[in-house]
Amino acid sequence: MMLPKPGIYYFPWEVSTGQVPDGGALRTFGRLCVYDMTQSRVTLTAQRGSDQHQIVICTKLVEPLEAQVGSLYIVLGELEHQKDGGFVVKARVLTCVEGVNLPLLEQAIKEQRMYQRERDSSQ
Numbered sequence: 001m002m003l004p005k006p007g008i009y010y011f012p013w014e015v016s017t018g019q020v021p022d023g024g025a026l027r028t029f030g031r032l033c034v035y036d037m038t039q040s041r042v043t044l045t046a047q048r049g050s051d052q053h054q055i056v057i058c059t060k061l062v063e064p065l066e067a068q069v070g071s072l073y074i075v076l077g078e079l080e081h082q083k084d085g086g087f088v089v090k091a092r093v094l095t096c097v098e099g100v101n102l103p104l105l106e107q108a109i110k111e112q113r114m115y116q117r118e119r120d121s122s123q
Contacts, residue, residue, distance in 0.1 A: 012046035035067035
């Protein structure tokens with residue numbers, strides 16, 4: 001049995017502006033602002049400067065879910081573009097990480113990207 005890929009970290013604003021390839025495994029984060037239990041959907045939001053970015057998450061694979069509106073979550077899943085032009089992340093893992101230092105998480109993602117670029121360029 002082949003395991004799914006671990007997922008590349010993307011910032012929420014990269015996901016919401018379509019900078020992520022369709023079908024690729026991804027990790028991202030945001031504050032849970034809406035949980036629609038009937039549709040098995042969660043909306044995560046993230047602030048960057050004056051812009052607020054939203055990401056729709058399909059929660060069918062991670063239910064039952066005790067969603068905590070206003071809490072910070074990290075999601076691991078696959079991005080799927082919809083026929084209406086939008087997109088949804090099909091969550092494999094959705095974890096509440098309330099209390100995580102967001103600036104530190106963002107810095108860690110940037111550092112990981114730099115390391116991977118350096119490693120890839122030296123091969």
